[in-house]
Amino acid sequence: MNDQFDVLIVGAGMVGATLACSLARTALRVGVLEAHPPQTGWDNHIFDLRVSAITAASQQIFTGLGVWQAMVAQRVSPFREMHVWDAAGDGIIHFDSAEIGEDRLGYVVENRVIQKALLDRMTTLENVEFICPARLASMDINAESAILQLEDGRSITARLVVGADGGNSQVRQLAGIGTRGWSYEQKAIVATVKTSLPHCETAWQRFLSQGPLAFLPLNNGGCSIVWSTSPAHADELLDMDEQEFMSELTRAFDAKLGQVVECGQRAAFPLRLQHVDTYIKDRLALIGDAAHTIHPLAGQGVNLGLLDAAALSEVLGNACDKHLDIGALHVLRRYERWRKGDNLVVMAVMDGFKRLFGSSLEPLRKIRNVGLNITDAVTPLKNQIMLHAMGLKGDLPRLARP
Numbered sequence: 001m002n003d004q005f006d007v008l009i010v011g012a013g014m015v016g017a018t019l020a021c022s023l024a025r026t027a028l029r030v031g032v033l034e035a036h037p038p039q040t041g042w043d044n045h046i047f048d049l050r051v052s053a054i055t056a057a058s059q060q061i062f063t064g065l066g067v068w069q070a071m072v073a074q075r076v077s078p079f080r081e082m083h084v085w086d087a088a089g090d091g092i093i094h095f096d097s098a099e100i101g102e103d104r105l106g107y108v109v110e111n112r113v114i115q116k117a118l119l120d121r122m123t124t125l126e127n128v129e130f131i132c133p134a135r136l137a138s139m140d141i142n143a144e145s146a147i148l149q150l151e152d153g154r155s156i157t158a159r160l161v162v163g164a165d166g167g168n169s170q171v172r173q174l175a176g177i178g179t180r181g182w183s184y185e186q187k188a189i190v191a192t193v194k195t196s197l198p199h200c201e202t203a204w205q206r207f208l209s210q211g212p213l214a215f216l217p218l219n220n221g222g223c224s225i226v227w228s229t230s231p232a233h234a235d236e237l238l239d240m241d242e243q244e245f246m247s248e249l250t251r252a253f254d255a256k257l258g259q260v261v262e263c264g265q266r267a268a269f270p271l272r273l274q275h276v277d278t279y280i281k282d283r284l285a286l287i288g289d290a291a292h293t294i295h296p297l298a299g300q301g302v303n304l305g306l307l308d309a310a311a312l313s314e315v316l317g318n319a320c321d322k323h324l325d326i327g328a329l330h331v332l333r334r335y336e337r338w339r340k341g342d343n344l345v346v347m348a349v350m351d352g353f354k355r356l357f358g359s360s361l362e363p364l365r366k367i368r369n370v371g372l373n374i375t376d377a378v379t380p381l382k383n384q385i386m387l388h389a390m391g392l393k394g395d396l397p398r399l400a401r402p
């Protein structure tokens with residue numbers, strides 16, 4: 001193993017691995033530290049419990065990195081339309097990709113498929129070394145470099161360390177970077193189900209008083225569900241036997257896709273909103289969930305992280321071309337300025353939605369239902385929302401541009 005790198009990425013999740021692949025186009029020597037060996041083989045008849053709704057911008061990033069075809073070859077599920085409605089009223093909004101001349105709004109892709117395609121690519125890159133399994137123990141940053149001690153006693157030096165180690169980022173904690181945010185007092189239950197009616201390549205979401213319930217279409221005719229609800233209710237749902245859970249799910253979804261007739265394993269994830277005080281320090285940058293976590297109601301979390309990775313790689317590539325120090329604060333500031341504001345806007349909008357639809361106050365209930373119906377009727381406004389949700393608006397990194 002080398003012990004000196006230009007960039008050391010801690011965490012080879014979807015975001016860290018994307019950054020590593022993006023840096024292939026630079027002359028930088030990159031190390032990627034990952035605690036858990038990646039999943040390589042699985043029973044393809046069963047969909048991964050964890051899936052991500054991938055925007056057009058993220059698909060573009062994967063295409064640019066040469067990994068999208070590998071994902072398609074494994075399995076991806078397109079969705080053309082999105083249907084959202086409020087359980088406590090008559091508010092409905094329907095998005096159709098055809099209205100903006102696109103053939104789909106996005107894809108639902110299993111996390112393990114994304115992960116494998118990226119890691120397969122990453123491990124072929126000459127300038128990238130994958131250090132796995134290995135866990136960070138401590139970190140010391142001085143004027144010239146970051147020195148990282150691993151739990152197995154090894155020591156690594158890098159000009160820049162990137163924390164891509166998820167919501168509980170150890171890099172962030174060791175760097176003493178604070179966070180702001182709150183728990184949503186909700187858990188999201190995920191499972192793969194089959195319904196008696198076809199999903200019509202549509203992503204469905206019903207806003208219930210305790211939280212949104214989404215059915216994301218899979219290409220075997222089934223759906224991946226994300227059901228956000230109070231922790232007590234989530235625990236009850238997890239404890240139910242399969243038949244009872246399927247009846248409860250059918251009822252909560254107002255039988256929009258008929259009866260839920262099959263259901264796989266269930267798991268729950270606590271939900272919180274979290275945003276770091278700063279994305280950067282001398283010789284350090286944070287990307288993905290290490291910098292921000294948001295409510296999954298619009299499926300934006302990993303998409304924001306992929307844009308962080310693409311933006312940071314572009315900033316570092318430009319700095320290399322100009323022979324600048326890639327770990328210097330003035331270089332990294334360009335990355336923070338680029339991504340922090342955009343992420344904050346998406347986080348605020350998602351948080352606003354969560355609060356608006358979680359409220360049982362009568363005036364708010366009326367406003368949101370009228371708002372949904374007006375937005376549904378005003379085509380230009382609806383089309384702008386669609387373009388934003390697809391990641392096709394804003395100041396996109398080169399890698400994410402069509």
Ligand SMILES: Cc1cc2nc3c(=O)[nH]c(=O)nc-3n(C[C@H](O)[C@H](O)[C@H](O)COP(=O)(O)OP(=O)(O)OC[C@H]3O[C@@H](n4cnc5c(N)ncnc54)[C@H](O)[C@@H]3O)c2cc1C
Nearest residue numbers: 011013014015035052053165166288289299300301302303
């Ligand atoms: C229920 C649910 C549904 C979601 N649906 C969507 C969706 O549809 N679309 C979407 O865009 N987003 C979605 N998200 C959000 C998305 O899952 C996250 O944003 C994404 O997984 C973050 O990826 P990451 O690579 O930043 O972090 P992680 O996936 O957490 O990866 C971090 C990596 O770092 C490694 N690591 C951690 N600590 C160390 C250490 N000390 N040393 C070495 N390695 C370490 C871990 O092993 C891991 O591999 C959803 C989230 C939830 C909870």
